[in-house]
Amino acid sequence: MNPKNKILFAGDPHGDFNPLIAAVHRYKPEAVVLLGDYDLEMPLETYLHDIIGLTQIWWIAGNHDFETPCKHKHLFHSALADKGLHLKVTEIAGVRIAGLGGIFLGRVWYPPQQPKWLNKQHYLHSQHTNTLSLKYKGAIWHDEFEALKTLKADILVTHEAPGAHRHGFDVISELAVAMGVKNIFHGHLHENYAGTIKNNIKVFGVANRNVANLSGNTLRHES
Numbered sequence: 347m348n349p350k351n352k353i354l355f356a357g358d359p360h361g362d363f364n365p366l367i368a369a370v371h372r373y374k375p376e377a378v379v380l381l382g383d384y385d386l387e388m389p390l391e392t393y394l395h396d397i398i399g400l401t402q403i404w405w406i407a408g409n410h411d412f413e414t415p416c417k418h419k420h421l422f423h424s425a426l427a428d429k430g431l432h433l434k435v436t437e438i439a440g441v442r443i444a445g446l447g448g449i450f451l452g453r454v455w456y457p458p459q460q461p462k463w464l465n466k467q468h469y470l471h472s473q474h475t476n477t478l479s480l481k482y483k484g485a486i487w488h489d490e491f492e493a494l495k496t497l498k499a500d501i502l503v504t505h506e507a508p509g510a511h512r513h514g515f516d517v518i519s520e521l522a523v524a525m526g527v528k529n530i531f532h533g534h535l536h537e538n539y540a541g542t543i544k545n546n547i548k549v550f551g552v553a554n555r556n557v558a559n560l561s562g563n564t565l566r567h568e569s
């Protein structure tokens with residue numbers, strides 16, 4: 347096996363997991379990491395039935411996964427619910443992978459603007475409620491982001507893009523530098539590209555329904 351295919355990264359499936367399934371059959375990775383935006387009409391494990399047991403499956407959420415209660419439930423209450431990587435570092439196939447799901451939301455924190463709230467409690471108090479709407483659940487919160495920054499990892503996976511992309515955010519680049527990662531893989535923008543940021547960190551955008559390996563190379567769909 348090509349060691350660069352040990353872990354594969356899947357760009358926004360938007361309901362079509364066939365390219366990922368084909369790549370797992372062809373390249374037999376130890377693990378796959380899904381970069382968000384699943385548009386699930388059934389629980390995630392239903393879509394991935396063919397490859398469960400063949401490889402480890404890990405994920406972060408994208409903005410679409412908070413769009414409706416159904417899409418949210420089919421991810422966060424799926425059989426793979428405990429495989430989320432958001433806001434922590436997980437050792438996967440010998441590599442420390444940090445995850446940051448969700449997106450920046452103007453009503454919560456839209457860098458480089460200052461955050462609107464100290465944390466979720468601060469926001470909830472101000473609204474006189476105990477429940478966070480899905481929209482707000484899918485946001486990147488400043489305090490959680492700062493906590494992630496104190497951890498160390500080899501790879502950072504995000505839904506939003508870092509500063510390497512014209513629609514990216516410099517704070518994600520700063521997060522990567524602080525965590526000491528060598529690579530960032532992200533989805534959301536539906537574009538395959540490679541870039542370099544500070545400290546020679548390599549950034550790989552993975553387009554929708556595309557699969558990339560540890561070198562950031564896009565793998566062919568055909569099996």
Ligand SMILES: [Zn+2]
Nearest residue numbers: 383408409534
């Ligand atoms: Zn997205």
